[in-house]
Structures are given as structure tokens and as C-alpha cells.
Amino acid sequence: MKPFRLIEGTAPLFEDPLPVGQLNFPEWGRYETAMRGIFERQYYNNNGPLVRELEARLRDFFGVKHALCVGNATFGLMMVADALQLSGRVIMPSFTFIASAQSLAWCGATPVFCDVESGTQQLSPASVAEALRLYPDISAILAVNLWGGICDVHELETIAALHGIPLYFDSAQAFGCAYGGQMVGSFGQAEVFSFHATKVMSAGEGGCVTTNDDELAAKLRGMRPSYDAGDIVEPYRVINSRMSEAQAAIALLNLDDYPLIQARNKALFDAYSQNLAGIPGIRLLHPANVSASNYQYAACTIEPAEFGLTRDQLLRLLEAENVLARRYFYPGTHRSAGFDVNAAADAARLPTTERICDISFQLPLGARLNVSDVEKICALIARAQREAPQISRFMARDGVCE
Ligand code: T4K
Numbered sequence: 401m402k403p404f405r406l407i408e409g410t411a412p413l414f415e416d417p418l419p420v421g422q423l424n425f426p427e428w429g430r431y432e433t434a435m436r437g438i439f440e441r442q443y444y445n446n447n448g449p450l451v452r453e454l455e456a457r458l459r460d461f462f463g464v465k466h467a468l469c470v471g472n473a474t475f476g477l478m479m480v481a482d483a484l485q486l487s488g489r490v491i492m493p494s495f496t497f498i499a500s501a502q503s504l505a506w507c508g509a510t511p512v513f514c515d516v517e518s519g520t521q522q523l524s525p526a527s528v529a530e531a532l533r534l535y536p537d538i539s540a541i542l543a544v545n546l547w548g549g550i551c552d553v554h555e556l557e558t559i560a561a562l563h564g565i566p567l568y569f570d571s572a573q574a575f576g577c578a579y580g581g582q583m584v585g586s587f588g589q590a591e592v593f594s595f596h597a598t599k600v601m602s603a604g605e606g607g608c609v610t611t612n613d614d615e616l617a618a619k620l621r622g623m624r625p626s627y628d629a630g631d632i633v634e635p636y637r638v639i640n641s642r643m644s645e646a647q648a649a650i651a652l653l654n655l656d657d658y659p660l661i662q663a664r665n666k667a668l669f670d671a672y673s674q675n676l677a678g679i680p681g682i683r684l685l686h687p688a689n690v691s692a693s694n695y696q697y698a699a700c701t702i703e704p705a706e707f708g709l710t711r712d713q714l715l716r717l718l719e720a721e722n723v724l725a726r727r728y729f730y731p732g733t734h735r736s737a738g739f740d741v742n743a744a745a746d747a748a749r750l751p752t753t754e755r756i757c758d759i760s761f762q763l764p765l766g767a768r769l770n771v772s773d774v775e776k777i778c779a780l781i782a783r784a785q786r787e788a789p790q791i792s793r794f795m796a797r798d799g800v801c802e
Contacts, residue, residue: 603654
């Protein structure tokens with residue numbers, strides 16, 4: 401689709417593109433020192449000293465018994481599903497990154513997609529309870545904590561306990577969040593975090609599984625590499641999902657920086673909150689159910705009838721000014737290749753997911769922005785709303801957007 405300029409004849413509002421996913425690079429001198437240490441020790445891989453230090457720091461950070469660093473969150477989710485020996489059907493939200501569902505496919509389980517709550521976009525306990533009534537062979541609940549917020553953990557725990565099935569969390573987006581003062585990382589049977597380049601806590605590439613369950617932790621250790629695993633625990637399959645020393649070095653530096661990163665994110669989030677507040681038809685999602693958030697995401701919804709433009713029309717306008725806002729989870733997983741066999745029936749059970757896939761989007765938030773940039777982005781959105789009727793006509797004439 402062609403971008404559409406709102407500000408005619410001038411350069412884009414931002415000289416360089418502002419992507420949604422942004423990176424937190426540690427200061428170069430500290431990184432150089434850390435890499436020098438790796439060279440001096442001549443130890444690159446295989447559960448090295450920096451990985452062990454990182455795991456100890458993460459155990460403290462999360463307040464959890466076991467933290468295992470892995471190749472990325474997708475591997476971590478696959479490992480937990482396999483170690484829990486899931487079979488048959490597993491409940492999960494459709495409104496998530498495709499990796500959540502792919503992890504189930506890798507271990508031979510079938511996702512049963514559930515709806516999310518419209519106010520929070522988190523997994524709906526009512527929809528989970530309904531799925532448990534519909535399907536007798538559900539073996540687990542995979543809940544996903546989205547947008548620096550989290551699910552209704554206690555309600556989901558109650559449902560899982562009632563049915564005697566494990567509950568575990570895809571917390572790829574929830575690093576640093578807390579629920580009722582307790583850090584995310586110690587809920588359910590296990591939690592999985594992403595340390596991808598664009599995440600608030602980055603190892604460049606990487607992830608981590610946390611659990612208070614000794615037996616599960618031993619199985620996961622056995623699955624990760626085929627050596628240095630301590631006592632072998634059967635049954636397991638080896639996946640070789642290691643974290644290297646170089647990744648652990650980046651993660652340790654970013655962990656040191658986390659309070660500063662979180663504070664910067666919060667200032668940017670607050671600026672979005674203040675400046676989007678008066679714009680008809682735009683709503684910024686505040687992180688749900690948390691007593692602390694990483695404020696990594698500026699997740700919004702747009703009501704086209706009120707705003708005057710559709711989500712995709714607004715994204716084209718923003719793109720033309722180098723604001724690369726995105727519709728993140730589109731389409732819902734129940735409509736994505738490989739998971740769409742029951743798309744029509746699923747869609748009927750997932751009215752909120754269907755709706756928010758059409759109206760939700762992410763604005764950039766992270767290291768490349770300051771508060772004045774956020775004010776400029778919000779002013780642009782406000783102008784688009786005021787001039788929506790003309791913009792709509794021009795876009796229709798130019799064939800810019802459906
Ligand atoms: N569960 C949930 C709920 C998740 O959100 C994710 C991942 C996972 C599970 C799986 O976690 P991992 O297995 O990845 O650890 C991103 C990330 O790749 C992915 O981690 C994330 N969620 C997903 C929702 O988004 P993309 O395709 O949007 O990001 P990417 O890599 O295209 O980067 C975004 C922007 O950042 C680009 O415009 C370019 C820029 N960029 C990116 C990288 C990597 C850079 O400037 N430099 C870089 O090095 O997927």
C-alpha cells in the first residue's frame with residue numbers, strides 16, 4: 401500500500417524511521433570490557449560463567465527457584481510444553497505472537513484458541529472456562545501476558561486447579577512486571593521470557609524459563625544441552641538451546657540498566673497517555689493487572705466511526721512521516737497458516753479477538769524516542785483526526801487504502 405503524506409511538500413516529520421521494536425544497547429566501554437573477559441577466559445559457550453551469573457541474577461530478580469537461559473522464548477516454550485508432556489488440546493489465546501502456537505505444534509499438541517478481554521486484551525478466564533466445557537481432553541492452559549500487563553493470574557490459577565491441569569505463561573513481553581507486588585516469573589508451573597533484540601531485557605537473542613518446580617527444572621536442564629545437565633531425568637529430548645557467553649554479557653549489562661530503561665519507557669508511555677487522551681476514537685491500553693510494568697509497549701485501539709479513519713488508513717499516514725506503527729498480531733492466530741483449520745468456527749467463539757485484530761496497533765516506544773518525539777507523533781494523530789473527512793476522500797481518490 402502507498403504511504404500518504406499529511407504534511408505536503410516538506411520532509412517527513414522524522415528524518416529516520418521510528419520502528420515499534422527498538423534496541424537497548426549497553427554502553428560500549430562496558431560491553432568491550434565484558435567481551436575482553438570472554439576472550440581472556442577462552443570460554444564461549446556451554447553454560448559458561450556469565451550464563452551462570454546471569455541465571456543467579458535472574459533468580460534473585462524474579463524471586464524464583466530456577467531460571468534457565470535458553471536460545472530464545474520460542475525454544476523455551478517448546479521445551480516447557482515437551483517437559484510437561486502435553487498432549488491433545490492446550491488452551492491459549494488467539495491474540496498473541498504466532499510463536500506461542502508454534503511451540504505447541506512442535507510438541508504435537510493442538511491449540512484451542514480462546515478469546516481475550518476487550519478492555520485489557522489479556523486471556524479471558526470466562527472463555528477458558530467455556531473451552532474446558534467444550535473439550536474434554538484439554539491438557540494445559542498456556543496463558544500469554546501481553547503489552548507489559550498480565551492476565552488475571554489468580555482466576556486462571558483457580559480454573560486450572562479445579563480441572564487438575566497445568567497452567568504456564570508465555571511472559572515474553574512481561575519482563576519486570578509484577579502482580580500484587582510479586583514479580584512475574586514465579587506464577588503457574590513455569591514462565592517463559594524473551595530476550596530478543598527488541599525486548600526490554602535483551603541478550604541480542606535469547607530467552608529464559610523460570611519455575612519453582614524442581615522436577616520440571618531438572619527435565620529442562622536435561623533438554624537444553626546434552627551435557628553439563630547434572631543428573632539425567634527421563635523422559636527428555638535434547639534440543640541444544642544454549643545461550644552463549646556473548647549473549648549473557650549483553651543480558652547482564654541490560655539487567656544492570658533495567659531501572660533506567662524502565663524509567664525512560666514510563667516517561668514515554670506517560671507522554672503518550674497525556675497527549676492521546678483528548679483524541680476522539682483513540683485509546684491507549686494501560687498495562688493490565690500489574691503493580692509494576694516495563695512500559696515497553698504503546699498498544700492502542702482506534703474506533704473508526706469516532707476517529708474518522710480506519711486503523712490501516714492511520715498507519716499509512718504515520719508511515720509517510722517515518723513513524724512505523726504496526727498492527728502487531730494480525731490476523732489472529734486462528735486465521736494464520738497452519739492454525740486456521742477451524743477458522744470460521746473459531747471466529748464465532750472469538751468475537752473480541754476478531755474485533756481487536758482490526759482496530760489495534762502499536763506506536764513506537766523505546767531508545768530512539770524522547771518525550772518531544774512522542775508529542776509530535778500525538779499531534780500528528782490529532783491532526784489526522786481533525787482532517788479525517790478530507791484525508792479519507794484523498795485516500796479514496798489516490799487508491800491509498802481500502
Ligand atoms: N511470545 C510472544 C508473546 C512474543 O511477543 C514473542 C516474540 C515470542 C513469544 C517469541 O519470542 P522469541 O522466540 O523471539 O524470543 C518481533 C520479535 O522478533 C519477537 O521477539 C517478538 N515477539 C515479536 C512480536 O516481534 P518483529 O518481526 O516484529 O521484529 P523485528 O525483528 O522485525 O524488529 C522490529 C524492528 O526493529 C525492525 O523495524 C528493525 C528493528 N531492528 C530489529 C533488530 C532485530 C533493528 O533495528 N535491529 C535489530 O537487530 O518480531
